[in-house]
Structures are given as structure tokens and as C-alpha cells.
Amino acid sequence: MINVKICGVRTRDHALTAVDAGADMIGLVFAPSRRRIDPDDAIAIAEAVRTAADGRRPVSLIGVFVNDDVARIREVATWCGLDGIQLSGDEPVAYAEALASFLVIKAIRFDDSARERDWLIEDRAHVRLLVDAHVPGSYGGAGVVADWDRAAGLARRRSVLLAGGLTPANVAEAIQRVRPWGVDVSSGVEINGVKDHQKIRAFVAAARAAAQ
Template sequence: MRVKFCGTASLADMRCAVDAGCDAVGFIMGVTHKSSDFVTAAEAARMIRHLPPFIEPVAVTHLQETDDLIRLVRDSRCTTLQVQNTVEPAELDAVRDALPYVTIVKAVHVTDASAVGTAKHYEPYADALLLDTRTRERLGGTGIPHDWNISAKIVAGSAIPVILAGGLTPENVREAIRKVRPYGVDVHTGVKKDGVRNPERTLAFAREARDALSGEPDR
């Protein structure tokens, strides 16, 4: 089970994720909605210089315009782009043409059953989907789980990897994985304590996620 820790705002955050054995770290940049732990592209680039091999740096953004997305990836030196906001498929194609080395993850907000159709709409244009929760103010980082039954339906019908996010914690990630069967999981607020990323909760999350399907083949 792949594990991504999002909202990396400091070298201490990054070390915490690395020590837990993460597969990816997310840097929130280019925000247009309420968010926490966001950084500039330059700050992300400085942290990425200290990232060990084989851990993916992910640019997580609310930006929508092609030129803005391309500039953000180039300036931050990330190799994966996670698009949280609504964009046209043609925008994702344009990003791919400009940055053929970049993996594109498109967030789908699971507010109701219409998310199944939204996921299918973006599937041909993304390398992976990320199922998240949103509110009027926030495009992610809500700390609120969504309907895992809908997420499980999306995973079962998807031709590309699907990552589960939204309100995951060390206490519920095992149940979520068993219910949804995602390719990977993504957490931000669920591993915080007193407003900062907590080493014990971060390690516990990774352990629970990796053990959730113990004895079953990795997807």
C-alpha cells in the first residue's frame, strides 16, 4: 500500500514522513481556497533538495490555468502534479505536452454519487485519481471522511490507480483500505497533534496502512 503525507511545510515535516517510510510527500502551493501548511514553489524546491531517492515530491495545487500549472511544477522541481481544482481535460493534456516527465493526479471530490461519473470523465487524461473531501471553503485538508461506498465503486471501475484521501487517520485507515481497496492513501490533518505533523501519529498511520491488507498481494 502506497502512502503519501501531504502538507509538508518544513524540513521537520519532511523528515517525519521519510522516517515513517513514505512513498510520496505533498507540497501545497498555489492556493485559492482556505488551506493550511501551504508553501511557495521556492520553499518546496529547497526542501526537495534534501529528499532521499525513490520518494516522490508532489505539487498539490488549486491553480487551474495551464501556464500557472506548468510554472509551478518547474519552479518547485516536483515530479508529480496533483490538481485539486476543476480543470478542463484539455488543460491536463497541455500540461502533459509541456512536461512529459510529470505524473498527473486529478482530485475528484466525493460529495455524492455523481463522483463516479466525474472520475470516469477525467480517467483518460490523468495517470491517477485522488478521491478527496471538500467543503465550500476547502478543496482538501478538511479532516472529514466521505462515503467510502462511492469510493469503492470508483476504484472497482477504474482503469488507472486510485488514491484515497479525506479524513483518514491512524485510527480509521485500516478500515478505509479494506473497504475501498485503493492503490494508495493520502493524509494531511489526520497525523497532526497540536497543529503540527506528529512523528508517532505519522508512523502509526504508515504502519496501519501497510498492514491493512497483510497477507494479500500488493496492488
């Protein structure tokens, strides 16, 4: 089985499309970004997702943060009813313990930094590693394909969520080569910076078919 995350969702309609398509996780960005949403909008999306997913497979809501204070992260996550936290900055591994009541997804870019090495060493049941592309000066993959070979090596040891330049056209190959715990997409299901219903459905369907 493959876990599918649609990230950078900003509207109720796109969130509901992701639920209907069979996504397992929906990412809500609270970090500075063109996809950033405020907590009130996140609460509205969360309520819509919970209602739509009732009786189906649970859909997890993941908040994306970059170098934020851990107390604020907990506050926003609790206020919005999030299931998980994605740390996409240079957060220290101590955040894993501080956020132990949530699923924690830590972005890894194989940048060989000391803090990243700490996360690679630390192995906790509630932590997943998200492999993204290393783009200097950016805390996102910027649509660039990640290092699938290194991701595959890591996926043999840890639960890896593969991100970075994934699209409906290449996600099947990515899954076959990396064998990740899950896949994550944002710009790959957008047209002109806006989530596209058809692309969301196509991405989930392609990931599911590849996992079988």
C-alpha cells in the same frame, strides 16, 4: 501494495520523517492554505528528500494546486523538481494533456459537476483520481471522511488515492473497504495544525500492515 502520501508538508524535518517512515509521496501545497509553502521552501524540501531517499524506494514530490493557470503549474513544477501535480479545484480535463509529462492526481468529491464527470470518463495512464469528502465551499476534505462506498466502486475501475478524514486509527479499515491504489493524509497526522512525527510514522505503519 499501497501507496502512501503525506500531504501538506511544510518543513524539512517533517518531510524527512515521512521518508524515513516509508511514505511513497509527499504533498507540497502551493494553493491558498495555511499549509501553503513558497517555491524556495519547496526546493529545499525536495533536495532534502532526494538526498534522504537515495538508495531507497523513490519518494515522489507532488505539488497541490487549486484552479491555477496551467502554464504557472508547469513552471512551478519544473522549477521545484516535482514528480506529480495534484489538481484540487475545478480544473478542466484538458489539463491532463497539458500536464502529460507529470503524474496527475485529480481530486474527485462526487459533487456531480460536469467537469468532475469529464475526469471520471477520461482514463489516461498518467492520471490518478483522489477521492476526497464533498464539503461545500471547501477545496479540501476539511478532515471529513469521504464516501468509502462510492470510492470502492470507483477503485474497481480506476487507480484511486483515498483521502478525507483518514487517521492512523481508521486507515486500515479504509484500505480494507475501499482497496485503493493509495491513501492520502494531512490533518490526520497533525496536532493543533502541525505535522506530528509520531502520527506520520503510525499512519504509514498502519497502512502498510493493512495492505499486507
